Amino acid sequence: MMLESELHTAGKEAAPRTRTLEVAEFLRARRPQLLEDWQRVMRTLHPERETQTTWLLDHMPQLLGVLADLIDHGPEAPLTDVPDEHAMSRLDGGFDLGQVSVEYALLRKCILRRLETEKALPAPGELERMEDALDRIVTRTMTSFSQGRQRILQALDRMTRAALDSPSVDSLPSRLLTVLVESALSVDSAALLLVEGDRLVVRAAEGLGASDALGISMDLNEGFMGEAGAQRQPMALRSASTDPRVVLPALKQEGLRAVYVVPLLEGEHLLGVAYMSSRTAFVFSEADTLLFRTMAQRATAHLVHARLQARERQAHTDAQRSLSQLDALLSSTPMGIALLDRDLRYVRINQAMADINGHTKEAHLGRRFQDMAPVTAVETFEPLFQRLMDTGESGDAFEFTIPGDARTFQASFHPVRGPDDTVQGLSCTVVDVTHHKQAEAVLQRAVDFREQLMAVVGHDLRNPLNAINASAFLLSRAEELEPAERRAVDRIRNATARMGRMITDILDFARSRLGGGIPVARQQMDLAEVCQAALEELQVSAPQRALLFDTSGDTRGCWDPDRVSQVLGNLVANALQHGQEDRPVRVSVRGGAREVVLDVHNVGEPIAPALMSRLFDPFKSMPSAAPQPDLARKKRSLGLGLYIVSQIVGVHGGRVEVRSTREDGTRFTVHWPRQEG
Known part of the structure; x- marks a missing residue:
């Protein structure tokens, strides 16, 4: 109320001393309203900064207080550092000198408009004192702003010159730090710590304790340095030597x-992080911290650029080395290799491919496939190349010959895709397979001869074997045979039965390998009855030996009874051969909804895991842990029995499963579908 009465009586009753205080008191009393007015006009002037919440006020409340003090004490009053701090803040915020000048002009208008709005009449001379005080503040701010910007520009120019000759990543930090220390005031030491893995390592140091600091490392989140790095914000300490958050020995000096x-x-x-320290100052000035931040940002940019250049140089070196190795590989390989672009022009080719085409490597480059390859190859492959590039498919194992050349070649073609997955060309590989084809023909003739021989031998052995079997049968009917003679006749009959099964397996194997396949004659039958017989x-x-049999369910279906008997015979023979002689072989037949399951089980040494993958291959050996006298007997098998089983079951549309463990024994399970698969 006192201020309001004084303002209404200004120029009439108030004494001169009182009039000199009125505008200053008005500024203090109306500071909230003045700040609100000033923020409103500044937002209008800078709409792009609307999302920033603190930039408007900044130092303005303190500046109003400084302005009031200067009006109170006159032109001889000392000016504080607030205008300098405000200048550095605006410089850090990206303002230019004209914008800083405008914001002071707006402050002046806000004060005058508030005086006019409240009809406050300053005493004569007070507005002039306010103008003089405000001019002092503006001049100080402009000067600090210009000097600060000049220091920053000079320092950045020095940093740019320090990095002009593209120094290495190892030497650049020391150069930049030297410029930084020389440009800042009140700095006794400074260092750059770079992130290496999960550590911060001192890679450059200048000033006090620099030689002892180099190479020292700390955990990435350790101490004051780690805290600043984690928060991604600049941080300050007032007494480093006594602060417990300081862990670097160089900063704990007394x-x-x-x-x-x-x-x-x-x-x-x-x-990484950069720090500067001082023995004389508890707090660095706004100008020094702004300069340090700006130079740290520029140092970061230089470090990133240097690292990128180093990676680029390394990538270029690696690429050149890879290309040299590729050229050496292409030159030494006997395989013909070429790369064609979308127009079927040769981009790269090795000597082997050039020799096949009958031209030099250099003559191929840039030329079309149709101009360099043999005519027959062009007619055969050029339409294929176009189709492969259009569809993105690959073409493998194309065999061809060249007229007048006895050699045989095999070619493969694959689309070459770019980073965007589009087909950019075609790779071609050609191999001389003449020797392989010749060896393959010789091998095939040998295999054909062996299988034909087995078929002939198996067929021709049946007649004498039948004669032996018939004679043994007649002998077994004779009543005058002694027991020892009868046992000898039984052994003859058993041996001929085994030989008959072996001959049948040989003939079936020959049929399957010579292309005829194993014949079957399906008919309605009861699988349990056939298996029991x-x-x-x-x-x-x-x-x-004990052979046990059980059956359950409906076991009728459409199969070949002779082949079913052959499957059971081979499986039981295998079980008798590899099972324990004092344990029975169990056979079961179970009828299901869609199939009948035949199960043959014996107890004995389990089948070796390495053999499981080739159990049904022909002519394999079956390792056994049987005693030595039995081992010779167990190895007399041709190894065809299980192969024939798999072929017969496969023709019927079924499958065979095997489980073999030491605890449960060995079990062959045959699934017979009721209908043809």
């Missing part, structure tokens, strides 16, 4: 005071 840390950031990625015949040939 008497060390101010420390200012700036993170080096590439976007959000932390490259076959098992009774097997029991006669092995009276000393």
